[in-house]
Amino acid sequence: MPGVVQRNGGRGRRSMNEINMVPFIDVMLVLLIIFMVTAPLITTGVVDLPSVGKSQQRVGSVIEVIVGTDEKLRLRVDQQDPVGVALPQLAARVREKQAGNAEVPVVISADKSVRYESVVRVMDTLQRAGVKRVGLSVKQGSS
Numbered sequence: 519m520p521g522v523v524q525r526n527g528g529r530g531r532r533s534m535n536e537i538n539m540v541p542f543i544d545v546m547l548v549l550l551i552i553f554m555v556t557a558p559l560i561t562t563g564v565v566d567l568p569s570v571g572k573s574q575q576r577v578g579s580v581i582e583v584i585v586g587t588d589e590k591l592r593l594r595v596d597q598q599d600p601v602g603v604a605l606p607q608l609a610a611r612v613r614e615k616q617a618g619n620a621e622v623p624v625v626i627s628a629d630k631s632v633r634y635e636s637v638v639r640v641m642d643t644l645q646r647a648g649v650k651r652v653g654l655s656v657k658q659g660s661s
C-alpha cells in the first residue's frame with residue numbers, strides 16, 4: 519500500500535549518532551589517579567656533567583693532539599711547533615712523548631667544524647693504547 523506509513527510504536531532500529539563518553543571519562547580518571555599516585559614514587563636520576571673550570575695546579579708537560587679542519591692530526595708537546603702524524607702511529611708517538619710517565623696528560627683540540635666522529639676516533643685510539651689521562655680542550659667565550 520503506497521502512502522501508508524507503518525509505525526512500530528517507536529521500537530524500530532535507528533542509528534546511534536552520539537558516542538557514549540562515560541566509559542572514556544572513567545578510563546581517563548583511573549589513569550589520572552594512577553599517574554598521580556605513582557609520580558611521587560619515581561626517583562629522579564641525577565646526571566653529574568663535567569664542568570669547565572681552571573686547573574688547581576699547572577701541569578708541567580702537556581701533549582696536545584690537534585685535529586685540523588681537514589681531519590689531519592698534528593702532535594704538539596709543551597707549546598712547541600706541531601708535527602703531523604697519522605692516526606695509526608698516533609698512539610705510539612704519544613707513548614714515546616710520555617717517556618714512560620703515564621701521568622702526562624693528553625689533550626685533544628679540534629675546530630668546531632670538525633666532525634665529532636673524528637675526535638671520538640682519536641680518543642678511542644688513545645684509550646685503546648692505554649693512555650690514561652685523555653681530555654678535551656674547551657675554548658671558553660662566544661667566538
